[in-house]
Amino acid sequence: MSEHSTGTNYLNSGYGVRSWLLTVDHKRIALLYLGSVTLMFMLGGIFAALIRLELLTPAGDVFQADTYNKIFTMHGIVMVFFFLIPGIPAVLGNFLIPMMIGARDLAFPRLNLLSWYLFTTGALFTLFNIVIGGVDTGWTFYTPYSSSYTTTNIVPVALGIFIAGFSSILTGLNFIITIHKMRAPGLTWFRLPLFIWAHYAYSIIVILGTPVIAITIVMLALERVFRLGFFDPALGGDPVLFQHFFWFYSHPAVYIMILPSMGVINEIVTCFSRKRIFGYSFVAASSLTIALLGFLVWGHHMFVSSQSVFAGLVFSVLSFLVAIPSAVKVFNWTATLYKGSISFQTPMLYVFGFLGLFTIGGLTGLMLACLGIDVHVHDTYFIVAHFHYIMVGGTVMGYLGGLHFWWPKITGRMYPEWWGRLSALIIFVGFNLTFFPQFIVGYLGMPRRYHAYPPEFQVLNVMSTAGASILGVGYLIPLVYLIWSMRYGKVAPANPFGATGLEWQTASPPPTENFATPPVVTEEAYAYDKIPVPEHRAYAG
Amino acid sequence: MRSDLPLFPVAASAEARQVDLLFLATVLLSIFFASLITALLIGFAIKYRRRPKDKPPATIHGSMALEITWMVIPLFLALTIFVWGADVYFQLSRPPNDTMTVNVVGKRWMWKLQHPSGRREINELHVPLGTAVRLNMTSEDVIHSFYVPAFRVKADALPGRYTTVWFRATRTGRYHLFCAEYCGTQHSGMIGWVDVMEPEAFQAWLAGGAGEVSMATAGEHLFNDLGCVTCHNPGSGARGPLLDRLYASTVKLQTGESVTADEAYLREAILYPAAKVTYGYQPVMPTFRGLVNEEGILELIEYLKYRAAGQEGMNAPAAAPAPAASQGKRPTP
Numbered sequence: 001m002s003e004h005s006t007g008t009n010y011l012n013s014g015y016g017v018r019s020w021l022l023t024v025d026h027k028r029i030a031l032l033y034l035g036s037v038t039l040m041f042m043l044g045g046i047f048a049a050l051i052r053l054e055l056l057t058p059a060g061d062v063f064q065a066d067t068y069n070k071i072f073t074m075h076g077i078v079m080v081f082f083f084l085i086p087g088i089p090a091v092l093g094n095f096l097i098p099m100m101i102g103a104r105d106l107a108f109p110r111l112n113l114l115s116w117y118l119f120t121t122g123a124l125f126t127l128f129n130i131v132i133g134g135v136d137t138g139w140t141f142y143t144p145y146s147s148s149y150t151t152t153n154i155v156p157v158a159l160g161i162f163i164a165g166f167s168s169i170l171t172g173l174n175f176i177i178t179i180h181k182m183r184a185p186g187l188t189w190f191r192l193p194l195f196i197w198a199h200y201a202y203s204i205i206v207i208l209g210t211p212v213i214a215i216t217i218v219m220l221a222l223e224r225v226f227r228l229g230f231f232d233p234a235l236g237g238d239p240v241l242f243q244h245f246f247w248f249y250s251h252p253a254v255y256i257m258i259l260p261s262m263g264v265i266n267e268i269v270t271c272f273s274r275k276r277i278f279g280y281s282f283v284a285a286s287s288l289t290i291a292l293l294g295f296l297v298w299g300h301h302m303f304v305s306s307q308s309v310f311a312g313l314v315f316s317v318l319s320f321l322v323a324i325p326s327a328v329k330v331f332n333w334t335a336t337l338y339k340g341s342i343s344f345q346t347p348m349l350y351v352f353g354f355l356g357l358f359t360i361g362g363l364t365g366l367m368l369a370c371l372g373i374d375v376h377v378h379d380t381y382f383i384v385a386h387f388h389y390i391m392v393g394g395t396v397m398g399y400l401g402g403l404h405f406w407w408p409k410i411t412g413r414m415y416p417e418w419w420g421r422l423s424a425l426i427i428f429v430g431f432n433l434t435f436f437p438q439f440i441v442g443y444l445g446m447p448r449r450y451h452a453y454p455p456e457f458q459v460l461n462v463m464s465t466a467g468a469s470i471l472g473v474g475y476l477i478p479l480v481y482l483i484w485s486m487r488y489g490k491v492a493p494a495n496p497f498g499a500t501g502l503e504w505q506t507a508s509p510p511p512t513e514n515f516a517t518p519p520v521v522t523e524e525a526y527a528y529d530k531i532p533v534p535e536h537r538a539y540a541g
Numbered sequence: 542m543r544s545d546l547p548l549f550p551v552a553a554s555a556e557a558r559q560v561d562l563l564f565l566a567t568v569l570l571s572i573f574f575a576s577l578i579t580a581l582l583i584g585f586a587i588k589y590r591r592r593p594k595d596k597p598p599a600t601i602h603g604s605m606a607l608e609i610t611w612m613v614i615p616l617f618l619a620l621t622i623f624v625w626g627a628d629v630y631f632q633l634s635r636p637p638n639d640t641m642t643v644n645v646v647g648k649r650w651m652w653k654l655q656h657p658s659g660r661r662e663i664n665e666l667h668v669p670l671g672t673a674v675r676l677n678m679t680s681e682d683v684i685h686s687f688y689v690p691a692f693r694v695k696a697d698a699l700p701g702r703y704t705t706v707w708f709r710a711t712r713t714g715r716y717h718l719f720c721a722e723y724c725g726t727q728h729s730g731m732i733g734w735v736d737v738m739e740p741e742a743f744q745a746w747l748a749g750g751a752g753e754v755s756m757a758t759a760g761e762h763l764f765n766d767l768g769c770v771t772c773h774n775p776g777s778g779a780r781g782p783l784l785d786r787l788y789a790s791t792v793k794l795q796t797g798e799s800v801t802a803d804e805a806y807l808r809e810a811i812l813y814p815a816a817k818v819t820y821g822y823q824p825v826m827p828t829f830r831g832l833v834n835e836e837g838i839l840e841l842i843e844y845l846k847y848r849a850a851g852q853e854g855m856n857a858p859a860a861a862p863a864p865a866a867s868q869g870k871r872p873t874p
Contacts, residue, residue, distance in 0.1 A: 065726045138723050144700060145683040145725060149649075233701025239684055240699070273589070279603035304686065305697050306704045309634050313627055320619040324612055331611040332603075334578060337585035341595040344586075352582060359578050363571035370622050372563050372629025376693040379686060379721040443564070444550045445690025447721045450729035454717065459546040533595040 009412070009509040024109035025512055030095035031410070032116050037091060038479075040082040040123060047075035049472060052434075052465040060452035068451040069136040070152070076139030081161050082123050084395050085253060088260035089171060090119070092402045093199050095410060097175060099503035099510065100193050102184025102519040107177040115167040115174070122164025129156040138449060140250070143231035143242040147223040154224055158217045165210045165217075168256075172206035175199055184502065186521035193501055193525045194283055198263025201287035205252045205259070205294065213249035216242065240305055247298035255294040257391055258358075259287055261398025262329055265351055268405050269333050271499040272348035273340030274533050276526040279332040286325035293322040303374045312371055319369035326362050330355060341533050345497070346420030350401025353428045357393025361386060364439065382442025385435045393431060400427070400478065407482065408492030412509040415489060419481045427474035433467025498534040500526055553691040553712040553737060559629050560693040567622060574615075633694060636707035640675035643668075644756070644839040647678065647685035647698040650727035652718065655836065657843055659753035660746075664733030666718065668710055669743035675707040677804055679835055686722035689735050695721055703805045710737040760844025763837055767829060781826060782819045788842075788849035793820040807842045 010027045013019075020028060050071045054062045063071065094112065098105050106112050129135060135157045137146040146154055179200050183192070220242070222228045229235025231242040270277050277283055299307060299315030307315075333355060342348070364386045367373050377383060407415050437460040446457045453461070495504040502519050503510075523530075552558050643666065646653045654662045654676075668674045678687055678698040687706055688695040691714075696706035720731035738746060764770055772781035787802050795818045800806055809816055811833070814826035833841070 060729070065729070069723075069726065069728070136725070142684060142723070145723070149683050149725060233699075239701070274595075274598050276600045276602065278601060279608055282603065282608050303630075304695050305684075306699055306702065309631070312630060316627065316630075317620070317623050320623045321616075323619060324616055327615050328608070328612060330578060331607075334581050334585070335601075335603075335607065337582070337589060339601065340585070340589045340598050341591045342586055342589050343591040352586070355578065355582060359575050360571075363567075363574060366619065366622065367564065367567045367571070370563065370567060370626030372560055372626040372633065373567065374626075375630065375633055375695055376560055376564075376690070378695060379688070440548055444547055445688070445717060445719065447688065447719045447729075449723040452729045454732075456545060456547055527600075529597045529600045531597060533591065533597055535593070 007507075008511060009507060010512045011412070011509050013512045022113075024105070024113050026094050026098050026106050026109065026112055027410075027510065027512075027514075029112050029116050030091050033086065033090040033094060033119070036116070036120060036123060037083050037087050040078050041087075042479075043127075044075055044079035044083055045472065045475065047071050047078065049468065051075060052468040054451065055453070055461045056465045058453050058455045058458050058461075063451075065451045066136060069138075069449070070134035072449060073136050073138050074130055074134055077126060077135075077157060077161070080139055080253070080391075081164055082119075082126065084257045084391055085168060086119060086164075086171075087257075087395065088264060088399050088402065089175070089199060089202055090115075090167075092264065092399075092406060093175065093202075093260060094171075096406065096503055097178060097196065097199060098182070099409075099506070099514055100196055100501055101179065101182060101187055102502045102515060102521065103178065103182040104513050104515075106174045107182060108174050111170050112174055115170045118167035118170070119164050122160045122162075122167065125156050125160030125163065129153050129160065132156070140246060141217075141220060141242075142246075143220065143223070143237070143239045144233070147220055147230075147242075148232045148234065155221050158221050162214050162217050165214045168206045169210045172203035172210075175203040176207070179203075184519050184521050190281065190284075191521055191524045192284075194266035194277060194280070194287075195260075195263035197284040197287050198259045198266070201291040202256055202259045202263075204288075205256050205291050208295070209249045209252045209256070212245060213253075216245040216249070219245075240302070240307070243302050243305055244298065247301045248295070251298040251301065252291075252294045254387070254390060255290050257395045258398075259290065261354070261395045261402075262287065264398040264402035264405070265333060265354055267499075267501065268347045268351050268401055269336050270526045270528065271405070271497050272345060272351070273337050273342045274528040274531075275336050275338075275340040276524075276528060277332065278335035278338070279328075280525070282328055283332050286328045289325040290322060293318065293325070297322055300369055300374070303371060304378050316369055316371045320366065323362060323366055323369070326358075330359060330362070343534075344421070346415065346417060346424055347401045347405035347497075349421055349424040349428075350397050350404065353424060353431075354394060354397040354401065356428070357389050357397060357431065361389030361393055364389065376445075377442055379447055380442040381438040381446045381448055384448050385438035385442060388435045388438075392435075397427075400424070403482070404478075405497070406503075407485070408496045409503060409508050409510070411486050411489070412492050413485045413487075413489030414492050414496065415478075415485050416481050419477060423474050423477035423481075426470060426477065430467050430470030430472075430474050434464050434471050435467070437461070437463040437467075498531055500528060500531065551691045551712070551714075551716070552693070553710055553714065553716055554693070554708045555711055556629075556633055556708065557691065557693040559632065563622075563625055563629055566625070570618065570622070636675045636705065637673050637709075640673040640707060641669075642675050642677055644836075644843075645676045645678040645687060645698065646681055646835050646839070647687070647720070647724075647731075648681040649683065649725055650720070650731040652685075652687070652720075652731065652733055653836070655756060655839065656747060657756050657846075658747055658750070659755045659759065660750040661753065664718070664731075665736065666733070667736045667738055667743060667746050669740040670710055670713055670737055671740065673707060673709045675705060677839070678704050678706065679808075679839075681835055683724050684722045685720045685724050685731065688719040688721040689716055690719070691716035691735070697722055703808060710735075713737045713739060755847075756840045756843035757847035758844075760840035760842070760847070763833065763841055764844055767832060769841075772826070780823075782822055784845055785848050785851075788846045790849070792817075794818060795820050795822075804842050807845060808838055811838055811841060 135152045219230045223230050229237040231237040231239050297319045300319045303312050441457050441460040492508045494508050506515050644655050652664050680698045680700045685698045692708040694706050694708050696704050716735045718733040718735050773784050791799050792802050812830045815824045818824045
C-alpha cells in the first residue's frame with residue numbers, strides 16, 4: 001500500500017502480526033475493531049437469515065423449537081453486545097476522536113489496546129458458547145427462566161458479556177479524558193465537531209450504565225450456580241427486579257448505539273450540503289439531554305409486567321419527553337440542507353436513509369411510549385419492527401455512511417462510488433421490505449420469539465423474508481468492494497470531499513503521529529463558507 | 542380485505558375500539574410528521590442540488606424561533622397523546638365492580654383455567670358475551686403473558702404473585718389466545734382460543750362439566766384437610782382470626798397498617814403467614830408452602846370468598862356435594 005503514499009503512514013510503519021497485535025496506535029486499534037465487529041456482524045447476520053428462513057412458513061419446519069430459540073437468542077446477543085454497542089465508537093470513534101481534536105492519540109493508548117483484548121475475549125466466550133450448544137433465553141435473559149429453568153449455557157455467555165462490558169467502560173473513560181484534556185489549542189467546547197459531543201454523551205452513558213448490567217449478570221450467575229435467591233420467587237427473589245436492573249442498562253444502551261450514529265450524521269450532512277450545522281448548540285445539548293433522560297425511562301419496557309399504574313404513568317411521560325431532543329436533531333439536520341449545495345455521494349445517501357428510517361422508528365417509539373397502545377403491541381412484532389428501525393435503520397445506516405465517508409482517510413483509497421450508491425439504495429429498499437410488514441403483523445397480534453405461527457400471518461412474513469434477502473445482498477456488496485478498494489481503489493487525496501475538520505488536514509492515510517505539526521484551531525466547526533465547493537462528483541466512480 | 546392477508550385485527554371488545562382509535566390517531570400524526578420531513582428532505586434535495594460552479598453557501602447559524610417552535614409543538618402533541626393513552630390505560634387496568642372471575646395458572650407450556658363453578662379448561666377460555674370477565678392469574682414456573690389480540694389486552698402471569706387482566710367481549714366468536722412472554726421450548730405452542738358465547742349458551746356450557754365440584758367446595762375440603770379449621774374456628778380459642786367476613790374487608794395489621802384482604806393478600810397469608818400478621822394475634826401460623834399448590838390456593842381463596850358472600854345471606858357451602866363425590870377432583874396438596 002506504500003506505492004501511493006508520500007511517506008510513512010500508520011499502515012506502512014510496521015508489518016507483521018506483532019506490529020498489529022501489540023500496537024498502541026488508536027488508528028490501528030480502530031482497524032482491529034473493524035475486523036472484529038465485521039466478523040460479529042456477519043455472524044449475527046447469518047443468524048438473522050436463519051430466523052427469516054424458519055418464518056417463511058407458519059409451521060416450525062426448518063429447525064426444532066429449541067434450535068430456533070437459540071438462533072434468535074444468539075442473533076440478539078451477537079448483534080447488540082458485539083456489533084451495535086461497540087460498532088461506531090470502537091471503530092470510527094477510536095480512529096477519529098484524536099484526529100478531530102488534533103491529538104496524537106487517545107489519553108491512554110495502552111488502555112485502548114486492553115479494551116480491544118477485553119472485547120475479543122468476551123466475543124470468544126460467546127463464540128465458545130455457540131460451539132458448545134448456545135443459549136436459549138433471548139438476549140434479555142428474563143428470570144426465573146434464565147436462572148432456574150433453562151438447561152442451556154448461561155454462565156459462559158454471561159461471562160462474555162461481562163468481560164466485553166469492561167471494554168466499553170474503559171473506552172468511554174478513555175474518550176472522556178481525551179476530550180477533556182487533549183484538545184488542540186483554540187479548540188473550545190463549542191468549536192468541537194458534533195461527532196465529539198455525541199461520543200462524549202455516549203461515554204457518559206457507558207460509564208454509568210455498564211456497571212449495572214455487569215452487576216446484574218453476576219447476580220444472575222450467582223443465582224444460577226449457587227442458588228442465591230435474587231430473582232426466582234421459589235428462592236425468595238423477585239423476577240421483576242431483574243427486569244428493572246436489566247432495562248436500567250439496556251434501555252440507555254439504545255442511546256449508546258444511536259448517539260454515535262447521530263454524531264456521524266452531523267459530519268456527513270454538513271460536508272455534502274456545504275453548510276454549517278443548523279442550531280449547533282441545540283444539537284449538542286440534545287445529545288446530553290438524551291443521555292440524561294435516557295436513564296429515566298427503563299420502565300416503559302414493563303407496562304404489562306405487573307408494575308404499578310403510577311409507575312407506568314411516570315415512565316410513559318418521561319418516554320414522551322426523551323423523544324423531543326431526538327426530534328430536535330432531525331429538524332436541525334433537515335434545516336441544515338436549506339440553501340445548501342447538496343451532492344448525493346454514498347455517505348449522503350446513507351444520511352437520507354438514516355433520516356427516513358430513524359423518523360419512522362422514532363414516531364413508532366411514541367406509540368410504544370403511549371400506555372394504551374403498548375399494552376396491545378408489547379412483545380409483538382410491532383416492537384421488533386420498531387427497534388430494528390432504530391438500531392439497524394439508525395445505527396447501521398450511520399455506521400455505513402461514516403465508514404464510506406472516512407474510508408479514504410482510513411485506507412488511503414476511494415471506495416467505488418457507483419457501487420456505493422447502488423448498495424445504499426438496495427439496503428434502504430431491503431430494510432423497509434423486511435421490517436415494515438412487521439409493524440402490521442405486530443398490530444395484528446403476532447407475538448415475537450414464535451417458532452411457529454398462525455397461518456393468517458404468513459403473507460406478511462414472506463414479504464419480510466423476501467426483504468431480508470435483499471437486505472443481505474445490500475450488506476454483502478460493500479463488504480466485497482471495500483475489501484477490493486483497499487488494493488485497487490483510486491488513490492485518495494488528503495481531503496477528497498472538501499470537508500472541514502482537522503482529520504482532513506493531514507495525509508490519507510495519516511502518519512502514525514497524526515499531524516506533522518500540532519494544529520491550532522481558530523474558527524468554529526463546519527466553516528464551509530470559507531472552502532470552495534468541490535467540483536460536482538469530483539471523485540465519483 | 543383478503544382473508545389470507547389481514548391488515549387490521551378484529552375488535553371484539555369495547556376497549557379494543559378505544560385502543561384502535563388511539564392507535565389510528567397516532568398513526569395519522571406519524572404520517573403527518575413523516576410526510577413533512579420527507580417532503581422537506583426531497584424538496585431541499587431537488588432545489589438545492591449541487592450545480593457546476595456553485596459558490597459556497599452563506600452560513601446560517603440557526604433560529605431560536607424555529608428551535609422553540611419545533612420543541613414546543615411536538616411537546617404539546619406528545620403530552621396530549623400521553624394523557625389520552627393514560628386514560629385508556631386506566632380503563633384497561635381497572636376492572637369494573639361487577640366482574641365474573643376466572644382463575645388462570647400458566648405453566649410451561651399450557652394455560653390452565655378454572656371457573657369458580659369448578660369447570661376446568663386448558664388452552665381454551667369460554668366467556669359470556671357482554672359480561673366483564675376478570676382473570677386472576679399466576680404461574681407455576683416462569684413468566685408467561687396472557688394476550689388476546691382481539692381484546693387488545695395483555696398482562697404477564699408471574700410466579701409467586703397474582704396479576705389481573707379484564708375484558709368485556711362485544712362479539713361472539715373464537716379469538717386467538719397467545720403467550721406473549723418468551724417461556725422456553727414450546728413458547729409458540731402455548732396458544733389457544735377464547736370462545737365468546739351468548740350468555741345462555743355459556744350457562745349451558747358451564748353446567749355441562751362432568752361431576753366437577755365448585756372451587757369453593759374443593760376449597761372447603763382443603764380447608765379441613767390442611768387443618769386450617771383447627772385455629773380459624775370460633776371454638777378453637779381464637780388462635781387465628783375468623784375468616785367469615787375476611788375477603789375484601791380491611792384488615793388491621795400488628796404494624797398499625799391496614800390492608801385490603803384481596804386475593805394477593807390471602808395468597809401471601811397462606812404461604813408467608815409472618816409477613817402481615819393481623820392486629821391482636823400472635824405470629825403462630827405455620828407456612829403452607831409445599832403443602833398446597835397454586836390451584837389449591839386458588840380454591841382456598843374461592844372458599845373464603847364464598848364464606849364472605851355467605852355472610853351476606855347466601856346459602857352456606859354445606860349445601861355443596863358430599864366429600865366422597867369430590868374426592869377425585871381435589872388437588873393433591
